[in-house]
Amino acid sequence: MRLRRTSLALLAAALAASTLAHDAPQLLAGSFQARSGRLVASLDLAPAFRTDLKKQLSNGLRNVIALNVALLPEDGQDALALYVREIDVLYDVWDGSYGVTIKDSTNPRGRTHTFQRFEELQAFLTEARAVDLVPLSELGARRWILQTRVELNPISKELLERTREFIANPTAGGRSGIPSRSILGAMASYLLKSADSGANVGVFRTRPFTASELSRP
Numbered sequence: 001m002r003l004r005r006t007s008l009a010l011l012a013a014a015l016a017a018s019t020l021a022h023d024a025p026q027l028l029a030g031s032f033q034a035r036s037g038r039l040v041a042s043l044d045l046a047p048a049f050r051t052d053l054k055k056q057l058s059n060g061l062r063n064v065i066a067l068n069v070a071l072l073p074e075d076g077q078d079a080l081a082l083y084v085r086e087i088d089v090l091y092d093v094w095d096g097s098y099g100v101t102i103k104d105s106t107n108p109r110g111r112t113h114t115f116q117r118f119e120e121l122q123a124f125l126t127e128a129r130a131v132d133l134v135p136l137s138e139l140g141a142r143r144w145i146l147q148t149r150v151e152l153n154p155i156s157k158e159l160l161e162r163t164r165e166f167i168a169n170p171t172a173g174g175r176s177g178i179p180s181r182s183i184l185g186a187m188a189s190y191l192l193k194s195a196d197s198g199a200n201v202g203v204f205r206t207r208p209f210t211a212s213e214l215s216r217p
Helices: 005-021 053-057 118-125 157-168 181-192
Strands: 030-035 038-044 062-073 081-091 098-103 111-115 127-135 144-152 200-205
Touching (some): 038 144, 062 127, 081 127, 081 157, 098 118, 111 118
Antiparallel strands (some): 030 038, 038 127, 062 144, 081 098, 098 111
């Protein structure tokens, strides 16, 4: 999901403030590709999940995983792009399978999948593949990072609803394709939310990269 740089200043500030308020983000492994003229990333999200993830996701209740990925210059100025994904997981206690619904800008109404084994579900959750961010022409010669926030069962239901609104229509209420202040404010608050507030939250950052370092398929 790509937004105008001017529209993402508030989100970039939120991410930076989150970094200052808490421990520095952990290093996250990732690979970056130039694909059809665009920057596409794949991220190893395994460090974001607790060792008791199976117990959490097999409790028969609906569990929600929120993923936010921001493309930032290494010097920490305005964000260039934001990708948001919501994953709902529901364990079927009768047949032992996991029903999953994935929502993002490509499928705002959600696409569904069923995993018969937890190991299959875990492999899916711990790797974010083909995260489509921006045209390569937007990168220039600068060094970039991806800052990622992963949250299991967000505490604020209101902010979760705003996240869904953002996925469904990121420019709602705005002019010239710029998201409304209310949506940007809600997303900024979501990204700023304290990692020690009781939710399972992880904030991560990839190594810096440049357009010239991208692999080509």
